[in-house]
Amino acid sequence: MVQIIKEFSNRTEYKVLRKYIDIKEVSVEELTKGILIVPGIVLLKMNLLQIKKLNTWLENSSNQLILLPNWMEVDLSKIFDTSIKIQIEKKNTVYAGDINCNYLVNGKFQDVFFYNDSGNLGVNYRNNTSSGIITIITLPLLDYKLSMNHDVFRDMLFNCFIKATDSLSIDIQENDEFVLGREHEYVLIFLDSGYGLKKENSKLVKQYFGVEVSENQFEKIVKDLREDEYIIEQNISDKGRELISNKKLRAFVKFLRGRKEKDEWN
Numbered sequence: 001m002v003q004i005i006k007e008f009s010n011r012t013e014y015k016v017l018r019k020y021i022d023i024k025e026v027s028v029e030e031l032t033k034g035i036l037i038v039p040g041i042v043l044l045k046m047n048l049l050q051i052k053k054l055n056t057w058l059e060n061s062s063n064q065l066i067l068l069p070n071w072m073e074v075d076l077s078k079i080f081d082t083s084i085k086i087q088i089e090k091k092n093t094v095y096a097g098d099i100n101c102n103y104l105v106n107g108k109f110q111d112v113f114f115y116n117d118s119g120n121l122g123v124n125y126r127n128n129t130s131s132g133i134i135t136i137i138t139l140p141l142l143d144y145k146l147s148m149n150h151d152v153f154r155d156m157l158f159n160c161f162i163k164a165t166d167s168l169s170i171d172i173q174e175n176d177e178f179v180l181g182r183e184h185e186y187v188l189i190f191l192d193s194g195y196g197l198k199k200e201n202s203k204l205v206k207q208y209f210g211v212e213v214s215e216n217q218f219e220k221i222v223k224d225l226r227e228d229e230y231i232i233e234q235n236i237s238d239k240g241r242e243l244i245s246n247k248k249l250r251a252f253v254k255f256l257r258g259r260k261e262k263d264e265w266n
Contacts (some may be wrong), residue, residue, distance in 0.1 A: 001034035013039045013142035020154040028053045040071035063132035064162045071103045094118045098251040103138040148248035155182045191236045193256035
């Protein structure tokens with residue numbers, strides 16, 4: 001169950017979220033087991049009683065709080081029960097491709113799923129084994145002005161959901177019939193960025209897009225793309241590049257190409 005705070009249901013972030021998935025409006029007092037999505041700016045408008053209720057809800061290991069833009073600078077360890085310091089830092093030079101993220105998540109995290117050279121853009125934090133997960137994201141996944149990226153943003157958000165909600169995630173189907181999915185687009189993005197088709201690159205799909213792809217699945221995706229002529233031999237075809245342009249994915253290619261060039265210099 002994906003829930004939002006009823007009191008703030010008219011915010012533009014929630015309007016975008018409704019295009020991604022069915023949601024339930026609840027008050028903090030009415031929260032049930034599942035996922036709660038809250039823009040950072042909304043969190044800072046909640047009163048002390050609501051914050052207390054939210055911390056109580058997070059004591060259940062089945063619950064997940066997803067915090068995402070819009071943000072302001074804040075010390076989240078003063079709001080939630082945490083054993084480490086978690087800070088949202090404003091930094092206008094943080095980009096993912098052409099997308100300005102504006103903020104970083106600072107802290108010592110064991111589970112970082114979005115990051116670049118500037119720092120952490122997406123993390124999971126669990127205070128202890130019996131508590132829920134706090135997922136903190138600075139990528140603007142619900143920004144209405146970036147509608148050309150909403151298909152990719154939706155999948156990135158879905159893949160942040162905890163495994164207890166597998167029915168909401170997007171899985172790679174193991175069947176013989178080829179259907180072009182997001183995972184195929186991700187492989188084309190990496191290929192067009194110059195990363196090649198080594199099966200070890202399956203780990204990069206997880207690193208940059210949060211999607212778990214095994215080496216065997218990666219090889220099957222490449223086989224699909226070759227058979228449908230999105231890839232010719234070891235290179236992306238004109239058909240593949242046309243798909244990237246039509247899907248408005250060029251910003252991701254630019255970002256990954258820049259990251260690859262920087263890694264080669266280091």
